[in-house]
Amino acid sequence: MPGIKEIRTKIKSVQNTRKITKAMEMVAASKMRKAQDRMRASRPYATKVREIAAHLMQANPEYSHPYLAAHAEQPKAVGVVVVTTDKGLCGGLNTNVSRVLLNKLKEFQERGIEVQTTAFGNKGLSLLTRLGSNLVSQEVGLGDKPNLERLLGALKVQLDAFLEGRIDALYIATTRFVNTMRQEPVFLRLLPLPDGLEDPFQSGLKKAEAEGEEVKASYSWDYIYEPDAKTVIDELLQRYVEGLVFQAVAENMASEQSARMVAMKAASDNAKKVIGDLQLVYNKTRQAAITKEISEIVGGAAAV
Template structure:
């Protein structure tokens, strides 16, 4: 009977785990809808800022913002790694970390130095373990992105780019495609591409869509064109990073919901298998007891 008690204990344990994963699945589904709404709400803002900035630069071709200037030689780059603060979201963090490490290896083979900014504790922990050059980080972002918390860590990379310490800045994040699919993306943030291509349209600079204008634009500036373009491009950079974090949060909740559903389904399967073993073991024990009783009665 000891075997029956052990199986019964295992069944209760798996049932308890199944209740937890089912609850986490429902919570993730609720948060996923909110995260997707925030992600989609941020896209029109980034699109409009990108269009206006592109039009302003077309109207003022004589002014080249530092964010737009290509460097003749790439000696050092900055990478902003966006991950989650919590686990239990399938291979989301693993995929983006694997892509980031692959790009890091490519940079090192070319003799390019890399400095990192981490948004999310999982990425910060990974970079710390490999002893990467982590210049800034922001963890504990919660369920909703907060631009005020992102600006401080982001400014370290922007200042280094303007001062010439690094020659390019990249963003590594998980791009939300749909509930079942999240793609790891490595996007070039600085220098900004000509025409201000949409980095999230196709997930890569090479195939991103470029803002094109069919009309000539004549603006009235206050105080002047340079100040307006400077502020607008800074807001655009902040908007891209905010969108990257929002995309990652939507991907996180979707991946967690799918992972918890898979865990709940597996728990049901394990419970079914354990119950089958339990019934067979119990039946064998009862048959043995009956045989012993019959044998004892026959001996008497």
């Protein structure tokens, strides 16, 4: 059985750890609210762009944007954008995305499809580097606020590859924010865009289905635009694709802070439980030592 001094040192060490995890939990809780507000604030923009672009395409069916054209039934090469966090200590957030990504990469490899990748975040960059994937662009150190200008450079490499026909589809692996306690890893197709421009981040949710019906009903509105439909559609679809990537990064950041807050709370609770167990062992050991000393004193007095 360890001595009283060792147990006291262990209790002090766990208490210090709990202070750190508690502080990180509070910081994550503060950042989480701001990240969620930024994520929700970006949704109306993408929704409105999607509505206008879909209506213009319905009004001008003779024009098809390259982002809407399917290159081949059996793709020979695809691009994958991986969105992860820059830091750890956020539970299984990055692990879940990595698991989905590895399954898809294995599937592409079995089908003989070449893959070129783009990494947003240090964790995803480290994973793709270890895998030896064809990494064509990257952006790390994104911070707590998504910055579209920093994302566009790395994203443009993949968009140009799609327009030039070097890849037949573009996918994104990220985390979809559901609520504070739940974040889902998703693997979504960005290009070619689906018919009707359904929102890939909301298409899997029941609530989004009802919203989608409302969006389709709103396409009956008419617009006055300049200079012509082709120019407007080109610009809108470009902004729409950029907005989807921005939304993916914003959702991942909101998921990161939520997952970190939950993970740090669990760590603080576990540390509290460990301290309680150690305190119990300490009391028992101290009581045993006192009892032993009393027995020795009584035995010595009886011998005299």
